[in-house]
Amino acid sequence: METHEERLERKLNETFVCTICGLYNEMHDAEKTTEAGIECVSCHTKFMGYTKSELHIVFQMVRDPENWKNPIKAYINRAYAEKADAAVGFFTGGPATISSVPGCPDMIEVTAPGYYLSCGP
Numbered sequence: 621m622e623t624h625e626e627r628l629e630r631k632l633n634e635t636f637v638c639t640i641c642g643l644y645n646e647m648h649d650a651e652k653t654t655e656a657g658i659e660c661v662s663c664h665t666k667f668m669g670y671t672k673s674e675l676h677i678v679f680q681m682v683r684d685p686e687n688w689k690n691p692i693k694a695y696i697n698r699a700y701a702e703k704a705d706a707a708v709g710f711f712t713g714g715p716a717t718i719s720s721v722p723g724c725p726d727m728i729e730v731t732a733p734g735y736y737l738s739c740g741p
C-alpha cells in the first residue's frame with residue numbers, strides 16, 4: 621500500500637504538458653490546474669498581464685538577433701505595441717520607447733537601451 625508521502629513523491633516525478641506553452645514539465649513546476657489542463661509556473665506567472673511565453677514570442681520580434689542584451693531597435697506591427705512594451709521591460713529591465721513610423725500607420729518603432737545598459741552585463 622502506497623503511503624501519502626510515496627504518492628506525493630510519485631506525483632512530483634511525473635510530467636505534464638502545459639496547456640499554454642505545450643512543453644513537458646515536471647509536476648513540481650505545475651502551477652495551476654484549469655478545466656483545460658495544467659499550466660506550468662512560467663506560463664502562469666504573469667508580468668503586466670502577459671504570460672512569459674507571450675512576452676517571449678514578442679521579444680523575439682524586437683530583440684537584436686545577434687545578442688538579445690544589445691540595444692533594441694525594431695519595427696513591428698502596431699498590434700503588438702503593448703506586449704512589446706511589457707516584453708522589453710520584462711527581459712531587459714528597462715523601458716521601451718514606442719514611436720509611430722511616418723507613412724506607415726500599421727507599424728511602430730520599438731527602441732530600448734537593452735539589457736546591458738539597463739541591468740549591466
Ligand SMILES: [Zn+2]
Nearest residue numbers: 638641660663
Ligand atoms: Zn507553460
